[in-house]
Amino acid sequence: MKNIFKILTAVLVFSVALPAMAFQFPDVPTNHWAAEQMDILSDKGVIVGYPDGTFRPDENVTRAEFASMAIKALGQE
Secondary structure, three states, X not given: OHHHHHHHHHHHHHHOOOOOOOXXXXXXXXXXXXXXXXXXXXXHOOOOOOOOOOOOOOOOOOHHHHHHXXXXXXXXX
């Protein structure tokens, strides 16, 4: 699942040119390898994080979370 998320993230990043926004999840350091992509996907509404405002970048992505991200990324919601 992590590989699928990485592929989906790469496709979205390279297919859409968007300026990076300032929003940061408090548990994602600015030097995290995917911080810029997380910002872009967050701005697009593809990822929203958890109710406490965290992203938890070291957690596995569940099937439900992946399905939600894919649907949002494809504009099907």
